[in-house]
Amino acid sequence: MAGWSAMAGQHRFVVLSEAVAAGLAQALSAAGFAIVAGRPQQQRWLVEAVDAGPYAMDAAGFASIAAAGRLARRLARQHEGWWAGSGPCDAGRLDAVPAHPILLRRIGARPGTGQLPVVPPRSKRLSMRCPAPAGTTVDLHDLDDVPWTELEHAYGPAGDVPGLIRRFASVPDDWPGILRELIGDELFHQGTCYSASAPAMRFLARLIMSDTVAVGRRHELWLDLLWAASRWESSLVGSAERAVATGRQPVPQPWTAQVRSAVGAELPRLLTRWPREPEAARLVMAALAALFPETAGPVTAEVAAMADRHQGTQEGVLLALARAMIARDDVATLETAAVAAEWSTEPQMPDTPGVTTAVTAGDILAGAAMRTLVPADA
Structure with a gap:
């Protein structure tokens, strides 16, 4: 991530046919993913959805990417697709997306996740206090x-x-x-x-x-x-x-x-x-x-x-x-x-x-x- 000013999120899904890929791409685009691309891959189709963000490169940014990914994953299931990975990408290089048989762009769009990313409650370091070990041998007889x-x-x-x-x-x-x-x-x-x-x-x-x-x-x-x-x-x-x-x-x-x-x-x-x-x-x-x-x-x-x-x-x-x-x-x-x-x-x-x-x-x-x-x- 060296050299990145901010993150975008990229989510990949596999579907069985071009027609299904086109339908999923339309659904992802309508849901607010700024770039959606589809291409054939090993007799199936790979659909990639980009949440342009931009997000800060911190815990809240990663949480935002994951929240958008859950929305995309739910849509993929509705189109009989399956998740093939998610991760951050450079928000400053989205114009470099190559041409694909399916390519939808919505400049300025953001996924309608319906809520801000969830901030987990505080994590408490649980106690390690306990009696000292009292045993002398380990049973390895068999x-x-x-x-x-x-x-x-x-x-x-x-x-x-x-x-x-x-x-x-x-x-x-x-x-x-x-x-x-x-x-x-x-x-x-x-x-x-x-x-x-x-x-x-x-x-x-x-x-x-x-x-x-x-x-x-x-x-x-x-x-x-x-x-x-x-x-x-x-x-x-x-x-x-x-x-x-x-x-x-x-x-x-x-x-x-x-x-x-x-x-x-x-x-x-x-x-x-x-x-x-x-x-x-x-x-x-x-x-x-x-x-x-x-x-x-x-x-x-x-x-x-x-x-x-x-x-x-x-x-x-x-x-x-x-x-x-x-x-x-x-x-x-x-x-x-x-x-x-x-x-x-x-x-x-x-x-x-x-x-x-x-x-x-x-x-x-x-x-x-x-x-x-x-x-x-x-």
Whole structure:
């Protein structure tokens, strides 16, 4: 963005034919997008809508772009199209848009979003105070019973995973580097799950249960479990618009269901740690309980009480969303998910065609929970 004086917003959608692209382009232009272009792409059509802004290059500017993107995304769904990405562009170079088979311009037009971008409530750095770790060992007795060499991670056979887990469990000085290698590079590279991802989850859970790890590192493990479990929701939401538009059912990415099940199997024991975990970790635990409401019984009242204590903050909204999901209240879930979705810098939607309210809300909740401020003393 170096050299830009201000931002515009660009939103891309795919539709199945030129006729549909023309209809969507007219709808986007009528809604106030200053430039709408359409061109063929791999036997389909790509439609790009530009919200000329201009917007300042700050949080409010990105929020404005996302708000316009949600409007465009709703229109694309009405024309059986699917979102293909959004982002800022240079507001000073909009005259350089090349000619396309479809090209509509409305100089000075602005999207009629009907409201200013939503300013999120303040974010509260939740407490990290909790009892000191009291455990001495991590249960890895059956680590070698897993046929790791027959499983795979991002770089091939997963024979190195047990060694990484053992090093990890010893809480070495290079703990952050091992965590990145194990979780970010191998087991969940760029959010992708592999056959070795699910079996590793029970050992991450045992590391938390062992009570041998300092609170800041334990908080990272809770976040990793939430990230892992929510890959199923994320992959369904990410593919649903396209699937429905092309007459198919949304299908999750490979191994995401197995990873989700592996985390869910450990969750009843993990939730018993509620009294020993700080509020920052309890937010993540509440999000996990919301993904698996059948396991949430022991912490249901605690999640509700915590939501009440933190009303008026971003964390309070997320806890209220977890409470609604645990109660399986689809109306409250949709309403609260819509609030949280408006904080995203992408045009996130509170509803998704072809999937349940709980799936979309779970994706929103997990993503937002992982973006909350980490306490300074973590």
